[in-house]
Amino acid sequence: MLFLVAVFLLMSLLIGAAAHTSLPVFLIAATVIASWLLVFTLRERRARTRH
Numbered sequence: 001m002l003f004l005v006a007v008f009l010l011m012s013l014l015i016g017a018a019a020h021t022s023l024p025v026f027l028i029a030a031t032v033i034a035s036w037l038l039v040f041t042l043r044e045r046r047a048r049t050r051h
Contacts, residue, residue, distance in 0.1 A: 018026050 021029075
């Protein structure tokens with residue numbers, strides 16, 4: 001239950017911050033985060049296939 005409260009708190013902070021930035025800044029930040037997640041996923045998948 002505490003985990004869910006923490007997740008909702010973090011989500012509200014991120015959504016609030018995104019609402020106060022301009023659209024180009026938000027899109028650049030979203031692209032950077034999505035790219036980082038894609039690289040992380042590919043590295044993890046590659047590491048699992050090696051073991």
